[in-house]
Each structure stands twice: as C-alpha cells, then as structure tokens.
Amino acid sequence: MSDKKPVLEFRNVDKSFGHIDVLNDISLKVGEGEVLCLLGDNGAGKSTLIKTLSGVYQPTRGEILMDGQPALFSSPREAQERGIATVHQFGGTYPLMSIGRNFFMGSEPTKGWGPFKYFDRKTANLVAVAEVQKMGITRITDGDRLVGGLSGGERQSLAIARAVYFGARVLILDEPTAALGVKQAAHVLRIVNEAKRRGLAVIFITHQVMHAMAVGDHFAVLIRGAIAADFRKGEKTREQIADLMAGGESMASLEASLEGYMETHDGLPPPPAH
C-alpha cells in the first residue's frame, strides 16, 4: 500500500461477537504523514473497526503492529498512551466549559503547592488558543469562551488540535464531516491536511467520497466487514468509489433506472420498497 514505514498496521484482523463475524480479514497500514480513508456505507463495520483501532475492542484473530512491533491495546487509555487518538463526531468537547478547560481536560496544568494546587487558567487559555490558531482556526482568540458557542467545525478542530498537542501519532477521525455544512467541512479537511503535514498518521473514516478524495492518500472500501477494495490516490474516479461503496451495485445504473421511472411517472420517484 505504501512505501513509507507504517506507524500502525493491522494484519488479517478478525473480530467476532459470539459467532457473528463483524470484521473479516482486515489488513491495513498507515504511515507518517499519510491519510488513509476508510470508506463504507452504514453497517459496513466502520464503527467496530474504529473501536478495534482505538483499543475499545481487541481483535479475535490477527495482529496489530505499531512501528513494526506487535501491540495489544487492552483499553482506550492504553491506546492513547501509545499515541492513538480518536476524535468522534460529537465527542471530546464539553459545550458548557471554556476552551482552555476543554483543551486540558484530564491533564490540567496547575500552579501552587500540595492541596492548594489550582488550575492554571491563564496558561491553559494561552496554550489552547495558540494551538488552535496554529491549526488555522483564527476566529478563536479567547480561551474563556465556552465551547458551546463554537461551530461544529471549530469544535472538531479543537478536539484535533488537542490530540496533536498531547502527542498523538495516529489520529483516528470518526466521520468528522458528517454533521457539518460545506464550509465547516472544508475547515475540518484543512485541519486534516495540517495534521498530515505535521507528520501524523491519519485514519479518516467517512462515507462522503468527495471529502475522502480531498485529503486521502490511499483508500480502503469496507463492505460487510471486509475490505472490498484498496487503492491509491488517483487510481479510481469518484463514481467508481461510490459504486464500490454501494456494494458493487452500479450507482450509475441505479440512477438511470430512477430517472427512467420518473420520466414515465410525472417526475415522481418510485414508492419505497418494503
């Protein structure tokens, strides 16, 4: 897949719950400064794969390698300590807390001594604002502002900036653009590029082909828990990828038959199939 040295690698990973196989023979790798896009429709096993990547689940069979060494993450905490940061679609930020406190949640900078250690608000705010601005979000200038007042894209960016600051090497982004408008999504994509430029290995999970193509270096399409296609940037067109995601069924022929139906039925779409 890649010539660079992979940071995180999955080799023939299976995941089953009881006798239900959710992931089937997954092999992936992602190197420094690379963006791997995982594409898949709903129910393709994306969330199970994310949870296996971030240490929530352990693979039933197969190997996880980090820097070429076998690694096993027994908890999300352990994966985080090894430098795997996961940013979920809405998670990671607390709307009614300030930017500074959000940024340092769980690793607060303190001043003072013994039981009188207090949260160093000034440092927290300065660092948080500086880090977010470095990621290209210049609209954030005050660390005391509550995160609830930020846009969805800015919140995503804050969570990503936080992960980068705390030494993440692999950044797992779970549908970061799904709930965002066009402009906000562009914002997040810019941040993804920035993280890539800084040498992070990024795993970008999405079902929006356009967003994937804007940032991805290589792509893996997930269908029913298995990797159905695996290709590099520029090897496939948008239509081909969409077709793959739809399960091999040609999207184009589906569209054609839909249009054909609408032409003969006064522009109405066909009734939903049950």
Next chain:
Amino acid sequence: MTATNQRTSTVETPAIESESAISSIKAFFRTPAAGAFMGFVAVFILFAMFGYSRNFLSVAGVTTWVNFASLIGMIAIPVGFLMIAGELDISTGAVLPASTMTVAIVCEHYQMPVLVGVAAALAIGALIGFINGYIVTHTRVPSFIVTLATLFAVAGITLYLSIFFINNTNSFYHAPDWAKSLFGGKVYGFNSSVFWWGGLIAAFVFFLHYSPKGSWVFALGGDQESARNAGIPVTRMKIALFMLCSISAAFAGVLQVMTFSSATSQANFGLIFNTIIAVVVGGVLLTGGFGTVMGIVFGVLTLSIVTQAIGFTEIDRNLSFLIIGVMLLIAVLLNDTFRHLATSWSTFKKK
C-alpha cells in the same frame, strides 16, 4: 504528561487577557450565579420594604434566616456538585437524622467522648455515600431511584436502631462546653454553623472553580463518555462526590444536634426539597454540566429569606410556599436564557 510542560514554555502568546474591573463585572453577569444573585437582591429588597417596621433588618431578623441557610447550604452545595455531574442525591433527608441520632446515642446514652460520636456520624455518612455512589456507578439505575431507596432504607434503620438502643425515637444531648461552643455556639446571634458554612463555601469554591479536579465534575455532567476517554476516573470521582454529599449532610446533623441539644430519627423530607430548590434557583442546570458554588449560596439565602424571615414582614406567612413555587419556575426559565447568553457570547475584538 511531560509534553505539556515542555511545550508550555515555548508558546508564542497572542495576549488577549483583559482583567479590568468592567470586564470582570460583565463576566459575572454571564455566569449562572448572576440570576441567583439578582433574585436574592430582589427578594431581599422586597422583604426589607415590607419588613422594615417588623424588625426584618434587626439582628434577630437576619440571624433567623442566616442560621437556617447555613445548615441547608452546607448540604446544598455538594448536592449541586452532584447535579453538575449529572446525578441527584435525595438521601440527605435520612442521613441528617441518622447523624443526629448517632451523636446522641454514642455520646449521651453510652457516654463516649464527643469526637467519637462525631467521627461515628461522619463515618455513617461516608458509608451511605459510598453505597449510593457504588450502586449508581455499577448499575444503570438512575441516581434519583437509588437515593430514593437509600433515603427510605436509612430512615427505617435509624428508627429501628433508635428504638433498639434507647427505646425512643428522639433524644436529648448536652454537649460539653467546648464542643457546644465549637459546633453549636452563638456569636451575636449567629450559630457556629454559619461560620462552618463560610469556611466550607471557601473550600467548595476552591474545589469546583480553581482546583484541577473541578473541571472533572463539569466533564462528568457534560459528556461522561468523553470524560472517560480523556482519562478521568469517572467511577471513583462519582463515588467521591456521593460520599462528599452524605458526609456534608452528616456534618450538618452534628452541628444541628449540638446547636439544638436534641436529636430526632424522623426523616427530614423538607430538607430534600429545600436543597434541590436552592440548587436550581442557584442556577445549576438540571441536565448537568453547568453551575457555580456562589449561585447555590445565593439560592440558599433566597430560599431561607422566603421561608424563614417572612414572619418579620407584613407579607402573609402562608404565601411563602407560593413565592417559592413562582421563584423556582422563574429560575428554571431564566437558567435557560443565561446558558444561552453564556454560550453565544464571544469577544468581538478585532472585527
């Protein structure tokens, strides 16, 4: 993390700190304490107007509601912590009488030293808090139901054991002089509990708003899953908060038994309502994640004026419940507005 410290020093600083008096006043009006403070001022002025001729502003008038507020207040603040963390504790209504009876039985009936009785009462509080916290964190049962169950269970045990040990549901207790003046004395009409409350407010403000762990309380109520991912010991933190709440209720019980020299095993259902009303009027969001200690303090003071000091005014005593009901409703409606103001606010400096 070591990376934090190393990088902190190399940050180039876009200085945007403005700590002028005006901006801190403006900042105050964006906090949830603002509504509680304005409510307190409005109620105080209203009562002072109607009560001027009836000694509302006299020492007796003021101490009546401040003394009442101190006992409610030291329980209401940790109840507020739990609400910020997304939980509720109503077992306080049984912990307080359990604590008073413990002190009375240990110290009056068995003639043990005062501090043994106090320690026993606080230990019982800690145990009940631990049970609450453990059940809430290890099951999916809402904390309202869990603490409702412990409320009745503890009330029942208290009654049963009171009869078992002293064959009475009530008891007198006369503390030695030093203990009486430390826990239940009077200074210019103010009970010792008022000063204890003052000290606890300072400690609670420090904990919630200045200590690093304070953020964790808000994170628990804001998004528990993310809090866990950020490495916050969610389970331990919640159990600790439940224990803090019950220990505070037990301590209020200690102060009460010393002040009034009597203990009762009857569950104090009024206390439950009073603490929750005070917390909500104090601007804590029912859904968690938002609130201040000072807001709760003003909530408690407002509630105390309305319920206790109404006798010092020309307002009909029977109207106090009506006033509280209306106040609670206004508070809940306003809290939403304040939260909206707080989140939508931003510094438009260079635009």
